[in-house]
Amino acid sequence: MHLTPNRGRRFRLRAAAVAAALGALLLAPLPAAQEAEAASTLTNAGFEADGTGTATPSGWSTYSAAGQNAASFTEAGGHSGGYRLSHWSASAYKVETYQYLSGLANGTYTLSAWVRSGGGQNSAYLALRNCGSTEQRTDLPVTSSAWIRIVTSVNVTSGACTISVNSDAKAGNWLNVDDLTLTAGSTGLAVKGVDLSALKKSEDLGGTYRTSAGVTGDPVAILRNAGANYGRLKVWVNPADGYNNKARVLATAQRIKAQGMKLLVDFHYSDIWADPGAQSKPAAWAGHSYSQLTADVYNHTYDVLNALKAQGTTADMVQIGNEINTGMLWPEGSTSNWSQLGGLLKSGISAAKAVSSSTQIALHLANGGDNALYRTWFDNAAAQGVSYDVIALSFYGYWHGALSSLQANLDDVSARYGKKVMVVETAYPFRLDSEDSHENIIDLSSELVSGYPASSAGQSAWLRDVMNVVEAVPNGRGLGVVYWEPAWTAVTGNGWDPTNASSGNGWENQALFDYDSKLLPAAAWFSHR
Numbered sequence: 001m002h003l004t005p006n007r008g009r010r011f012r013l014r015a016a017a018v019a020a021a022l023g024a025l026l027l028a029p030l031p032a033a034q035e036a037e038a039a040s041t042l043t044n045a046g047f048e049a050d051g052t053g054t055a056t057p058s059g060w061s062t063y064s065a066a067g068q069n070a071a072s073f074t075e076a077g078g079h080s081g082g083y084r085l086s087h088w089s090a091s092a093y094k095v096e097t098y099q100y101l102s103g104l105a106n107g108t109y110t111l112s113a114w115v116r117s118g119g120g121q122n123s124a125y126l127a128l129r130n131c132g133s134t135e136q137r138t139d140l141p142v143t144s145s146a147w148i149r150i151v152t153s154v155n156v157t158s159g160a161c162t163i164s165v166n167s168d169a170k171a172g173n174w175l176n177v178d179d180l181t182l183t184a185g186s187t188g189l190a191v192k193g194v195d196l197s198a199l200k201k202s203e204d205l206g207g208t209y210r211t212s213a214g215v216t217g218d219p220v221a222i223l224r225n226a227g228a229n230y231g232r233l234k235v236w237v238n239p240a241d242g243y244n245n246k247a248r249v250l251a252t253a254q255r256i257k258a259q260g261m262k263l264l265v266d267f268h269y270s271d272i273w274a275d276p277g278a279q280s281k282p283a284a285w286a287g288h289s290y291s292q293l294t295a296d297v298y299n300h301t302y303d304v305l306n307a308l309k310a311q312g313t314t315a316d317m318v319q320i321g322n323e324i325n326t327g328m329l330w331p332e333g334s335t336s337n338w339s340q341l342g343g344l345l346k347s348g349i350s351a352a353k354a355v356s357s358s359t360q361i362a363l364h365l366a367n368g369g370d371n372a373l374y375r376t377w378f379d380n381a382a383a384q385g386v387s388y389d390v391i392a393l394s395f396y397g398y399w400h401g402a403l404s405s406l407q408a409n410l411d412d413v414s415a416r417y418g419k420k421v422m423v424v425e426t427a428y429p430f431r432l433d434s435e436d437s438h439e440n441i442i443d444l445s446s447e448l449v450s451g452y453p454a455s456s457a458g459q460s461a462w463l464r465d466v467m468n469v470v471e472a473v474p475n476g477r478g479l480g481v482v483y484w485e486p487a488w489t490a491v492t493g494n495g496w497d498p499t500n501a502s503s504g505n506g507w508e509n510q511a512l513f514d515y516d517s518k519l520l521p522a523a524a525w526f527s528h529r
Contacts, residue, residue: 040103042163045180047074048081057085057097064095071095071167079114079147079178087124087167088174095167100130101182102160108186110153111163112472115140117175119451122168124175126150132158136529140175141465142451146404147178151472153186153529187471191422191480192526193230193264194223194512198488200252201243207491212519219487222519223512224259227526231256232264232424232482234322235304237282238271241498246304253313262316264424264482265308266364267301267348269321269328272498276325276366279333290332290340294347297329301351305359314356319424320348323366323394325373335377342384349387360389364424368395369405374413382417390479391417394425395466397449398442407469414477422479423470427486427510428462429454430522435490435515438504454509460522467528486512486523 043059044050054074056062062069071089078084087095109128117124119142129135131154138152154161165177199207199219209219220231233252236244249265256263268274271282281288285296301320308315327334333344349361363381367373378391391413395406406423414421432443432454445454452458463483470478488494488507495503508515512523 040101042099042101042180042182046078046081046178047083047085048078050074051083052076060097060099062095062097064093066094068093068095071169072097072165077176081178084176084178085165086174086176087165087169089169089171091171093167093169096164098162098164100160100162104156104159104161106132106156106159107184108153108155109161109182110151110185110187111180111182112149112151113180114147114149114178115176116143116145116147117141118144118173120170121173121175122170124167124169124173126152126177127162127164127166128152128154129162129164130158131156131161138468139461139464141403141468142461143402143404144450146402147176148404148407148469149472150468151187153188155186187476188529189467189471189478189480191230191262191482192228192467192528193232193424193480193482194228194486194526195232195234195266195425195482195484196220196252196256196487197232197234197244197266198485198494200248201241202487202489202491202494205491205493207487207489207494208517209487209489209513210516210518212521214516214518218255219513220255220259220261223486223523223526224261226519226523227528228261228523229526230262230264230316230480230482232266234266234268236268236271236498237300238284239498240271241501243498246307249304250307250311250313253308254311257313263308263313264317264319264362265305265315266319266322267304269297269300269348274321274328275323279324279326279328279330281329285329290343293329293332294343297344298347298351301348302355305352305355309355315352315359317360317362317390318352319362319364319392320345320352320388322364324363325365325367325377335380338380338384342381342386345381345386346384361387362390362392362422362424363388364392364394366394366425367400368393368423369401369409371405371409371412374409375416378413378417389420391419391421392424393421395423396426397428397452397462398447403465403469406466407472410470410473410478414473414475420477420479421470421473423466423481425484426463426466426481427484427507428452428459428522429509430456430459430514430520431509433509435508436492436504438495438506440509441506442510456514456521459510459520460525463522463525464528467525471529483512485510489513489517490515
């Protein structure tokens with residue numbers, strides 16, 4: 001990502017609705033009489049058996065402590081068939097639609113469902129419970145038109161399990177559910193990461209960090225204790241302020257590895273921000289020919305990674321370029337000359353593998369909801385014989401579209417190229433006002449994603465839902481999510497421009513530490529499965 005003032009091009013989205021809050025709705029146990037009707041496979045999983053208006057669909061049961069069973073019903077407009085399950089009422093309601101399965105072989109199972117929700121509920125989620133292990137839930141994302149697939153998995157130890165659709169909702173809140181499946185196997189995210197590139201400069205200039213309880217501490221440890229298991233660091237060749245260079249990366253890498261976290265190294269091949277709108281060569285390479293640039297890429301990549309290896313902090317994953325939609329090292333490595341771009345990519349990949357053959361190689365584009373871009377780009381990479389392990393995406397909902405578009409792209413490219421996929425950059429504001437004098441990148445309610453307010457709850461819901469979309473990628477190819485610059489708080493001198501010490505920070509309202517430097521609730525989602 002590139003945080004110049006021009007970066008914040010603004011799509012005037014609809015004003016945000018209230019986000020679905022994190023909540024816990026503990027419903028009463030199932031009556032024993034209903035267990036007699038249990039089966040070992042889901043019945044009427046597409047809600048096609050009864051038509052419209054059925055409060056308790058065939059094979060399912062409905063429970064509402066307040067007698068609001070009518071808030072659960074089938075109606076026309078299914079995901080793949082003619083009908084769906086809906087929850088809605090003109091007054092506030094709590095309702096559960098569930099199906100109890102028995103005779104299951106013990107082991108792990110994954111529930112998958114296609115869902116939609118207008119948001120605003122106190123809670124709206126799918127659950128697997130009464131399975132002999134801890135109840136597992138997945139909250140419904142806010143998506144008023146397009147369907148999104150979500151998953152949740154559980155370890156069945158009792159030979160039985162309840163599949164449950166739950167709403168604790170305000171008047172007029174709604175959800176749709178359809179096409180559920182329960183299959184053997186588990187889900188989860190291997191990467192729950194944080195980009196800590198701005199951290200060292202922040203600390204050197206006086207930045208401090210506190211736990212959610214207000215205890216000052218090491219921010220790397222604070223994030224690790226919240227569940228983060230990967231640290232991402234960008235590398236600039238010769239930045240004006242001396243930060244994000246080889247020496248600084250080595251120092252922060254030691255801190256990341258000391259916490260038991262894995263390391264993702266993000267090569268920009270520039271002295272400053274590289275992104276789809278700017279891929280400027282380092283000053284030291286400015287006059288070099290294409291063949292010289294190929295050697296530069298190899299030598300720089302090898303030098304940094306070998307130094308990391310020598311100090312015992314071998315990179316677990318490496319990005320060859322940052323948001324390289326339009327190529328790298330312009331003009332020689334532009335996508336207008338794929339032969340040369342392919343050569344530069346292969347040079348960097350070769351260097352990384354020469355240092356450590358087990359290091360995973362990621363190729364990173366922005367605009368994570370743009371499937372046409374990804375197909376064109378990775379088809380060209382394949383034609384050039386570029387070998388890699390992971391397709392990495394930036395996905396900021398206020399710039400890059402709907403969560404459904406992200407899901408469609410992840411599902412398609414993971415299958416088309418047979419690769420793991422991950423969102424390597426995402427973030428969301430917890431407020432709109434600035435702590436410093438610099439205008440925030442996102443500072444208007446009209447810029448927000450509909451259904452996700454600029455609040456602690458909105459930020460939490462956004463990270464949760466991006467993680468849920470990645471977790472749902474078929475065949476276990478959803479690798480994980482990295483939150484971009486959670487520690488880039490408002491510290492004088494730590495602005496966006498490394499050439500200008502007086503430049504401000506437009507990102508502090510999207511950090512995971514609030515304006516009192518305390519860890520925000522969104523970080524708790526790093527502990528998710």
